[in-house]
Amino acid sequence: MQRLKTRPQFQAALAGGTVSRTAHFALHRLNLPKPSDHPSAPAEHIGPAPSPEQALFDLSGVWLGAMVPKRWARRAVTRNAIKRQIYNVSERFGERLPVAAHVVRLRTTFDRKLFISASSDQLKLAVRLELEQLFERAALEPLHPKAAA
Secondary structure, three states: OOOOOOHHHHHHHHOOOOOEEEEOOOEEEEEEEOOOOOOOOOOOOOOOOOHHHHOOOOOOOOEEEEEEOOOOOHHHHHHHHHHHHHHHHHHOOOOOOEEEEEEEOOOOOOOOOOOOOOOHHHHHHHHHHHHHHHHHHHHHOOOOOOOOO
């Protein structure tokens, strides 16, 4: 599993649409085209990539990024703990996820009255359980959802 690194990669994955949601997280997915059986163009061929996705992503695997905005997690230690949980849980589901670019986005805050410490074991457990639900739902979701009429 490869990690998203650039802003255009994150923007493209977010534009792909929401696949799964929980109370605190949303999972966005951009389906990537299957790599062709034809060998790559010769090195002398210079020009734009055949599609925008090929320009942003190496099409050989699953891509994942984590967005934990300051708006929803004020302290850096909390943001980092949540990101670590996202990447750890995603490793377990890596083989079940389709070849696509995924972004896990924190969409609301965890209640500071329930989780007093910025990086408590209770918070990490709550985040892990919710992320497992998120990825489980995403793994069950078909690769090409039906188009809305």
